[in-house]
Amino acid sequence: MEYPDDVIRAVADRALLKWDLSTTKVELVSRSENVVFRVDADDGGAYALRVHRPGYHTLAELESEPLWTAALNEAGIGAPVAERTRAGGHYAVVEISGTEETRHVGLIPWFDGVALNERIENAPNEADRDSHFEQLGRLMAAMHDQAITWQPPPHFQRHSFDADGLMGEAPFWGRFWDVPELTQEQRETLIEARLSIRTRLSEYGKDGGTYSMIHADLRSANVLVMGDRVHVIDFDDAGFGWHQYDIAVALSDHAIDDSYEPIRDALIAGYRSQRAISDEDLALLPMFLLARTLAALGWLHDRPEVDLYAFLPALIDLSCTHAREFLDGA
Secondary structure, eight states, X not given: OOOOHHHXXXXXXXXXXXXXXXXXXXXXXXXXXXXXXXXXETTSOEEEEEEOOTTTSOHHHHHHHHHHHHHHHHTTOOOOOOOOOTTSSSEEEEEOTTSSOEEEEEEEEOOOSEEHHHHHHHSOOHHHHHHHHHHHHXXXXXXXXXXXXXXXXXXXXXXXXXXXXXXXXXXXXXXXXXXXXXXXXXXXXXXXXXXXXXXXXXXXXXXXTXXXXXXXXXXXXXXXXXXXXXXXXXXXXXXXXXXXHHHHHHHHTTTTSTTHHHHHHHHHHHHHTTSOOOHHHHTTHHHHHHHHHHHHHHHHHTOTTSGGGGGHHHHHHHHHHHHHHHHHXX
């Protein structure tokens, strides 16, 4: 159930008591997968307080996220790491007043900067744009290098964007082919594409050089431009998956733009400047782009409260068009 802002704000206020923090301002900044508040402290620090969506992650899965982000930091890759509560964990469990429902709430450092999508929209400059995507490619490659050699602790728990997690009977982001707004013809197309992608992914396998922990949501809104550098935020979707899926997510917002090819080329050039990836592996990128589009369809259908829900009909058309193109070329 979605609650009004004042109810969620009360959850945030009670959660903040779990941290040793004196606040000067708490401001609601986003309602999407999670509800996010910016918290300013009297010592000058700033934080993002995330009230997590119920049913998306278990507490054990949430507590695993900062284990990876801390390891990324140790490898020299800046990533936000959740602050510990007074009790020693990274998350508070807060009840919603008058109900039996609870929310998991985490506190991470606030990263300043301009989101890459806003930078592109407000100051369109091809050389500047391509430079940022090249930097993102290098950063992504560094993350993948860290992940393939990192040994998660035994209690580490995160979801998987593997053949079943993306295209199984119960994919992580929902059964996109069951969206009620689909026509019968559209549904049959998406089911056929799902089965074909699942078969290909299963045959491709989970080679150690292309499958590891990934961010899984490296879209432009989660990439902050800070001076001449880029930083990645929002590791809530991080899990195990193919590196090409990470690349596909970063390209997905631009897949139907005229700028797609130069953005793709800049991203891959940056990636390859840091880490090898074969032409054969990159040839699967269109399939991973389609997998991301289909997953996004399932995600959006389950979240009518988010602003992007208005794009559901357009996303259905896009999904079916790309699915048919994929099947015709199979």
